[in-house]
Amino acid sequence: MEYIKQRLSAIYRESDTVKIWPELKGKLVEAKETPYKERKQRWDEKDIVLITYSDQFQEEGQPTLATFEKVFDRYLADKFEIVHLLPFYPYSSDDGFSVVDYKKVNPIAGDWEDVDKLSKKTRIMFDYVCNHISAKSDWFTEYKKGNPEYSGFFTEMDPNVDLSSVTRPRSTPVLTRFKMEDGSEKHIWTTFSEDQIDLNFKNPKVLLRMIDILLFYIEQGAEYIRLDAVGFMWKEVGGTCIHLEKTHQIIKLFRDIVEEVAKGTVIITETNVPHKDNISYFGNGSDEAHMVYQFPLPPLVLYSINRGNGSALTEWAKNLQPAGENTTFFNFLASHDGIGLNPIRGIISEEEILDLVTDLKREGAKVNYKKNPDGTESPYEINVTYLDALNKLSDNDELRVKRFLTAHSILLSLQGVPAVYIQSILGSRNDYEGAVKTGMNRSINRQKYSLDKIETELEKSGSLRSRIYGELTDIIQIRKAEALFHPDVPMEILEKGEKVFALKRGNDPQKSLINIHNIANEPVDYKISGSFINIITGEEMAFDGSITLSPYQFLWLKAI
Known part of the structure; x- marks a missing residue:
């Protein structure tokens, strides 16, 4: 040791x-x-994570x-x-x-x-x-009492110290004032909120x-x-x-x-x-x-489908360096938090980020902001279910399903271990009532369900929730059965135009898998030749030059 x-x-x-x-x-x-x-x-390729409360x-x-x-x-x-x-x-x-x-x-x-x-x-x-x-924990309670066992457990700071250069994930102050049991006051470091007291390592x-x-x-x-x-x-x-x-x-x-x-x-x-x-x-x-979370992925996939242009996603993905022999990426699209914007700063211009935020707010999304060192505020995360983020309020369910499945096909195709949030597998929509009830924007994507209600809705044939659950879990099971999706299998990004995101898994032309995604709401021609099996449908497909992809169509083509 x-x-x-x-x-x-x-x-x-x-x-x-x-x-x-x-x-x-x-x-x-x-x-x-x-x-x-x-x-x-x-x-290995079977490792797919469910994120849930x-x-x-x-x-x-x-x-x-x-x-x-x-x-x-x-x-x-x-x-x-x-x-x-x-x-x-x-x-x-x-x-x-x-x-x-x-x-x-x-x-x-x-x-x-x-x-x-x-x-x-x-x-x-x-x-x-x-x-x-928590500020309600025994550790912090004993600290406020002056218990010597907890002396120095938290970071005390003179409020006059200049902390303007400290990175702020929230718009709240770095320090929070607390009254000790002896009547004195101390200012304690609280990165996230006055109820979340930073430990002093x-x-x-x-x-x-x-x-x-x-x-x-x-x-x-x-x-x-x-x-x-x-x-x-x-x-x-x-x-x-x-x-x-x-x-x-x-x-x-x-x-x-x-x-x-x-x-x-x-x-x-x-x-x-x-x-x-x-x-x-x-x-x-x-x-x-x-493993590290692949944080640019959720906003990049959202941005690409929202704009019908995958150039930024392709450029970012082709420059990803392999994680290494003993490491891999933890890929996800949605989680209990919002869709973070900081990870794409430097990949997408600030003007384009603000335009995306404006568009999504117009379609019902909420936004959380962070405080910058100069006192200004910038959007930090978009609060919305991933299903509603990808779609407009006026869209029909057919379009919603197509966009949603295309996004998750990208997630499941990339090198790494994929994780799917429970609200995504359930096809959940924005929970505005929950956000109002808690006063937190993030609650829009944290809805809880009674057992009777969720089982009834999942069993309701043809409903949006039932369709998304059924079709998404189908491709998850197909993914688990394909060894070319092993996180260690090499990935090559194929540059096939701005409306297509495509990649290949595997180096051997005779043992490789090509994953093609039309991320636009219009037909797109894709140049390809050879014989393949579409592992999603089991259909054998032969191409001699090109194929026309319908809006949001995706194919998983294994060479034969």
């Missing part, structure tokens, strides 16, 4: 390392002796995890190999991301036995909310406590661990306080620990930032995150 001690020395002074190493080593020795569920080593489906008198298990068994188990359960711990705000107690299950969801039951049927991703904790005791949480999650069956808002963990006054070297070292330490204790556990970093910064969390390809 000496290499873990060396990693610790890259974070703290030698005196601090010497002080905390015996305790950390003891935790690791104990963890290694704990019997864990056997973990899959690496990933633990209370997504509800029935009276039942813990929501038990109800989710019913829906999963009936509708989802053969489609998804991994379930990302968004924070299922007790919380005070932000639909789970303001954790009150890291080691408890929200009573509405059930208990650890319910989590264990689900983990016996599928692999589970836990959220590790490592940057901040400069204090080695904080790191030890959070490693204890990490090991606990592994013990409870987490096979994928998502590091939420991880880019903000380390603070240095006078800079941006994001992506700092000590932050990277802490993530590398987390990877060292999971590799030592439960090899096969996957670390995923959630950093909703421009692409260059995002992929820095791969480290050197073997010492930091196993």
Whole structure:
């Protein structure tokens, strides 16, 4: 374990390392002796992730995890190999991301036995909310009481210090004023909200406590661990306080620990930032995150279909460097958050981003803004279901289905592990009532359902929800059965004009797969020759020069 001690020395002074190493080593020795569920080593084409809340489906008198298990068994188990359960711990705000107690299950969801039951049927991703904790937590309550055990757990700051260069993901202030039990006042660092108190990782005791949480999650069956808002963990006054070297070292330490204790556990970093910064969390390809979220993908696919022009998507995708032998991309289109815009700044002009925002607001989307260092505000994310983002209010359901499936074909075709949000698989529309009820724009894409209602709607033949569920899950199952979709199989982007997004998986012409997408609302000619099988329909197809693609048509063509 000496290499873990060396990693610790890259974070703290030698005196601090010497002080905390015996305790950390003891935790690791104990963890290694704990019997864990056997973990899959690496990933393959079958690995498709479902993103969901633990209370997504509800029935009276039942813990929501038990109800989710019913829906999963009936509708989802053969489609998804991994379930990302968004924070299922007790919380005070932000639909789970303001954790009150890291080691408890929200009573509405059930208990650890319910989590264990689900983990016996599928692999589970836990959220590790490592940057901040709830202002209602025992940790912060004891800190305000002056309990010395929690001294230095949070970042205190003189409100007169210039923090204008600090990267702001929200329009709220960096510091929040809190009254201590002794009557004094302190200003505490709160990156996201006054209810989400940043942990102070400069204090080695904080790191030890959070490693204890990490090991606990592994013990409870987490096979994928998502590091939420991880880019903000380390603070240095006078800079941006994001992506700092000590932050990277802490993530590398987390990877060292999971590799030592439960090899096969996957670390995923959630950093909703421009692409260059995002992929820095791969480290050197073997010492930091196993996967990083592909954050430019959701806004780029949306922009391309909205404009009927895939030039920006093609240019971006062709310049993607392979993730590396021991890493891969975590691809997605929709999640519990909005569609982030920061990741495409520098790929698409600011004028075009603002035009897209204006168009989507006109069609019913909500928008969240961030504060810039000069005091101005810029759109940070679009809040909308992905189905409604792709379509106009006046569109018919036939067009909605076509656009939606084309977008998800792109998602499922790209190199990496794809993830599908529960609202997408359900074909959900904007939940305006939910947004009004909570006062949060993000609630527009977080609707919860009674078990009776969702089963009735999914079984209603010909409905928009039923069609999207059926047709999307069909192509998911086809994707899982095709070895050329393995994340390690090479990808080549084919430049075939602005109205087409096309790519090839595999280097061998006799063992390759061409995925073609017409992203425009008009027929497009595509030049192609040879004999193929369309693996979606099973139809053999021969081309001698070109094919005409109907609006939003896509083909998965395997060479024969």
